[in-house]
Amino acid sequence: MSYGSLRAVHGASLTVGAGEAVAVIGSNGAGKTSLLRGVMGLASRAGRVAFNGRSIAGLRTHEIRRAGIGYVPEGRELFPGLSVREEMLLGGRLLGRAERDRKFAEVFALFPRLRERQGQITRTLSGGEQQMVAIARVLMGNPALLLMDEPSLGLAPVIQDAVYAALDTLRRSAGIPMLLVEQNAYRALGLCSRAYVLELGAITREGESRALLDDPAIQSAYLGQA
Amino acid sequence: MLTQQLINGVLASGIYALFAVGFTMIFGIMGVLNMAHADFGMVAAVAVVWGVSAGLAPIEAVLLAVVVMLGVALLVERIALRPGRRYSGDAAIEMPLIASIGAGMILQNTAAVVFGNKAILFPIRLRGFFHIGGYLVAQGLAVSLAIAAVLLTVLEVLVMRTGFGREMRAVAQNRNAAEIMGIHSERVILLTFAITALLAGIAGCLVGLSYGLVAPYMAIPYSIKGLVAMIVGGVGSLPGAVLGALLIGVAEALTVDLLGSQLRDVGVFLVLMLVLAVRPTGLLRTAAGG
Numbered sequence: 001m002s003y004g005s006l007r008a009v010h011g012a013s014l015t016v017g018a019g020e021a022v023a024v025i026g027s028n029g030a031g032k033t034s035l036l037r038g039v040m041g042l043a044s045r046a047g048r049v050a051f052n053g054r055s056i057a058g059l060r061t062h063e064i065r066r067a068g069i070g071y072v073p074e075g076r077e078l079f080p081g082l083s084v085r086e087e088m089l090l091g092g093r094l095l096g097r098a099e100r101d102r103k104f105a106e107v108f109a110l111f112p113r114l115r116e117r118q119g120q121i122t123r124t125l126s127g128g129e130q131q132m133v134a135i136a137r138v139l140m141g142n143p144a145l146l147l148m149d150e151p152s153l154g155l156a157p158v159i160q161d162a163v164y165a166a167l168d169t170l171r172r173s174a175g176i177p178m179l180l181v182e183q184n185a186y187r188a189l190g191l192c193s194r195a196y197v198l199e200l201g202a203i204t205r206e207g208e209s210r211a212l213l214d215d216p217a218i219q220s221a222y223l224g225q226a
Numbered sequence: 227m228l229t230q231q232l233i234n235g236v237l238a239s240g241i242y243a244l245f246a247v248g249f250t251m252i253f254g255i256m257g258v259l260n261m262a263h264a265d266f267g268m269v270a271a272v273a274v275v276w277g278v279s280a281g282l283a284p285i286e287a288v289l290l291a292v293v294v295m296l297g298v299a300l301l302v303e304r305i306a307l308r309p310g311r312r313y314s315g316d317a318a319i320e321m322p323l324i325a326s327i328g329a330g331m332i333l334q335n336t337a338a339v340v341f342g343n344k345a346i347l348f349p350i351r352l353r354g355f356f357h358i359g360g361y362l363v364a365q366g367l368a369v370s371l372a373i374a375a376v377l378l379t380v381l382e383v384l385v386m387r388t389g390f391g392r393e394m395r396a397v398a399q400n401r402n403a404a405e406i407m408g409i410h411s412e413r414v415i416l417l418t419f420a421i422t423a424l425l426a427g428i429a430g431c432l433v434g435l436s437y438g439l440v441a442p443y444m445a446i447p448y449s450i451k452g453l454v455a456m457i458v459g460g461v462g463s464l465p466g467a468v469l470g471a472l473l474i475g476v477a478e479a480l481t482v483d484l485l486g487s488q489l490r491d492v493g494v495f496l497v498l499m500l501v502l503a504v505r506p507t508g509l510l511r512t513a514a515g516g
Contacts, residue, residue: 065408077403079396
């Protein structure tokens with residue numbers, strides 16, 4: 001059964017299946033961010049992008065979001081003058097009141113920190129809290145697929161742990177399919193069952209995370225081991 | 227005499243505030259100056275004159291003017307401002323700036339060709355005075371100030387308390403992020419633009435109501451004062467624009483009192499220079515969008 005599927009072609013062809021968490025690992029400048037921006041219509045793209053069997057290549061960014069793809073961009077891209085609650089209200093603005101309240105409770109359960117910080121302007125939050133807002137506001141909109149760009153970037157290891165623990169909960173309990181782009185290959189492979197290796201804009205390897213973790217070439221190139 | 231001039235200054239500031247808020251909202255959400263903005267007020271005012279002379283009742287003429295003015299404003303947006311959004315960097319700012327100056331000139335000259343380059347009597351006038359505690363309060367300006375206060379309060383509630391206002395602030399602060407949140411940013415920009423045009427149109431009619439006269443080139447001083455008020459208050463801040471309008475209204479009136487009416491604009495620019503020297507970002511500049 002194929003619930004959600006995603007295909008980006010430009011030297012790179014990849015799919016995400018139903019309930020699946022897939023990682024794209026690669027070094028700086030490999031094209032990971034461009035890949036996601038291309039899917040979201042934020043960068044020029046050549047090729048095919050399909051979601052749930054429907055082409056989204058001609059859609060504009062807001063239409064792609066409304067088609068069900070939630071995107072947590074590199075650098076988080078929060079609104080500097082909005083509060084945590086306002087960011088989340090924006091994410092859930094198409095929901096009815098009851099559904100929205102339920103969603104708030106659900107997301108706060110995942111990120112209890114944000115419940116305490118609801119009224120705070122996001123610009124004044126710590127990096128980890130901002131990352132949580134970037135994920136939380138997308139979850140408010142009930143995405144059918146999550147694209148995430150380097151959720152661990154610039155965060156202290158203990159904060160990375162918290163963010164990844166939340167993503168793991170999300171993957172296991174909500175079953176939202178994810179495409180996770182990460183420079184931190186060890187974390188990405190730990191979360192996702194399958195992964196692609198992106199090098200200079202082209203996919204050079206793909207396989208089960210477990211196999212990639214055990215692969216000496218991957219170990220030396222991406223996991224910091226000899 | 228001084229108190230009387232202060233009253234006059236506060237009264238005049240209502241119309242200035244309506245123009246200033248429009249300038250600041252456009253700049254906040256589009257990142258450009260719409261130099262034709264105040265001319266939308268002129269278009270609405272002369273459309274009322276035309277409507278009444280064609281036999282319409284005043285209220286019908288006002289409704290017609292709103293429709294005409296919105297049509298003109300959306301045309302100006304389409305031709306002069308929107309192409310600039312395809313560019314980034316300086317071109318995205320300069321191109322709409324120059325194009326909207328041109329659009330304003332076309333509107334002024336077209337009106338001058340149709341109505342003649344002269345002041346025209348506005349058909350709805352309120353030229354009397356209230357006598358309050360020995361001071362004179364111009365009725366037209368008092369009504370204008372009250373209307374401006376109501377409109378700007380509604381606007382502040384719209385921007386700060388409603389879902390649409392949240393979308394406006396989101397687009398103003400980070401347009402790409404708004405798009406990835408599913409917000410149709412182009413539509414939000416157009417609606418915001420239409421709201422500002424409506425404010426300008428109302429302000430133009432209030433000028434006619436208060437002073438009894440309108441003219442093809444009437445918008446030029448209001449452009450200048452609207453821009454100065456926006457900068458004094460802090461670009462992008464709605465309360466700032468209102469505060470700026472109040473300050474320059476009072477400064478203008480005091481200058482008239484102290485230096486004579488030929489030098490009225492001197493006081494306005496003194497306020498501008500003083501504020502820029504002390505607070506270069508304007509009095510109430512907030513982080514982003516405001």
